[in-house]
Amino acid sequence: MINDTVLIIEPNFSGHRWRYAEWAANAYMEAGYRCVIVTEPSNASHPLVARLQAEDRAELQIALVAPPERSGRRGLSSISYARFHQDFRHAYDVASRGRGVALVVVPYVDYFFLALPFLGSPFGATPWVGITMRSNFHHDQVGVRAPRRPLVNAAKTQLFMRAIRTRGLKTLLTIDPTLAGWWMDIGHRGLKASATAAAIEYLADPFPDARAAEPELAKARLGLGSGKHVLVYGAINDRKGIFELAAALAARPSSKEAPTLVIAGAQDEEVRASLKAATAKLVPAPVVLDRFISIEAELDLFSACDVVWLGYKGHYGMSGVLVQAYRFGKPVIATADGLIGWFCRTGELGPMVDDLSVASINRALDVVLAGVPHATPGAQHLLERNTLSQFKKTLRQAVI
Structure with missing residues (x-):
């Protein structure tokens, strides 16, 4: 044989x-x-x-x-x-x-x-x-x-x-x-x-090698409105820091420039009901895709959204979402912990949060939503591999 x-x-x-x-x-x-x-x-x-x-x-x-x-x-x-x-x-x-x-x-x-x-x-x-x-x-x-x-x-x-x-x-x-x-x-x-x-x-x-879609076309396919969008992507559970992010967004002053929260990925049964309650009063209303995300929808999400949330808690390993955000040139808000923090330590990829308090998260959101420029990672950046x-x-x- x-x-x-x-x-x-x-x-x-x-x-x-x-x-x-x-x-x-x-x-x-x-x-x-x-x-x-x-x-x-x-x-x-x-x-x-x-x-x-x-x-x-x-x-x-x-x-x-x-x-x-x-x-x-x-x-x-x-x-x-x-x-x-x-x-x-x-x-x-x-x-x-x-x-x-x-x-x-x-x-x-x-x-x-x-x-x-x-x-x-x-x-x-x-x-x-x-x-x-x-x-x-x-x-x-x-x-x-x-x-x-x-x-x-x-x-x-x-x-x-x-x-x-x-x-x-x-x-x-x-x-x-x-x-x-x-x-x-x-x-x-x-x-x-x-x-x-x-x-x-x-x-x-x-x-995978992929080209970003035109943001407005991607938004249309996903049913997203105008304005800024903050993406939480992947298996949705408490370790994503999603409740802390929702609390920070709820504490921001109401305005037409307020960002929309996009939650994309299958939710754990333990968080589904409590997450719905935590996001019920957000304005604009969040966009929730509680399901397996196809490759086509994934590409649209990273093309359409403006900020990617990586403020995870109790997570010290690598994140494929960080790689996806880098590939699409989208800034991240990242925890300082673990490998996510290690990759983001220079500030090139976006602001880091030392804790998940409302004040810390909103300071980071202010920076990234204002479009404060960060250094563009060079060709030798480790994530190029x-x-x-x-x-x-x-x-x-x-x-x-």
Whole structure:
């Protein structure tokens, strides 16, 4: 049997994880492999699943694999890292039957990464590549603003150093450039990692090449009125800082220049009712698109809106919304925390807020809505690498 298949295993299609799975498949198909995206049956109605099933291409298949059945005695299953390790091992075992698997790709390895020192690879001897999005134990060493947890970070550092020596792991890709930098400058020297450790490479969180639409035409398609629009985009939950933004907008004086809040993305059940109440008295009335956003609508949103909100709370990782705003040349209002703050620290991309008070948010809104000029990021800005072509190239290089 020829090993010509790449399995891309991602049980959760929320957020941008389904896109990572599809983009990874495209990268390896372009390199001549057959690809199978493996996910759970709960995603059967997702647009990507429906499209791939309808296309039924030999070079790109979708496999729906249910998690393994578990007995009443949960044992290791009570630990999330171990439970996900079992799920991925089961998905691999089922999806690999009758196929020659050359490589496994895990678009979100944080599910089980810290279980690797104890449980080993869930894919046996098969080579694999993982993408980490939540490794933040190193942030206090590289100038990223995040909660200080010295004992937790020390323990996670040791687990990380053991995990990257797992059998079969060829490359650990990270959407956090500071992790790759930490590894080169501190990690591999200061902690004396084994020569058998996987490579750690930066994988720029991508946004597909696209041209902005004419703003007025985009507004017309979305049903937006005239004036300024502030966009909150993606999975809508409390961590988006949406309630704080709504409170700040409600506190602004009424005027015909008041900005319109645009909330685009499927809302968590926990926030839907309370968000409706929080925005009920805003003038102008907010525009709310509580649904899965198509690619066409996404392009229109970033073309039509004037400001992109990134005042997230309790979020210390990367944001694809930041990349989208940069690609469309739209200023952001960003938290000073985490990687969002690290990328926005120079002020080139828009004002930052140190806290989510009404006063802080409105000061930032005043600056950006007044069109106060900011330095235009140069061609060497790190976000220039956040393209789909660079993403695919990095994934292919990870297995050379």
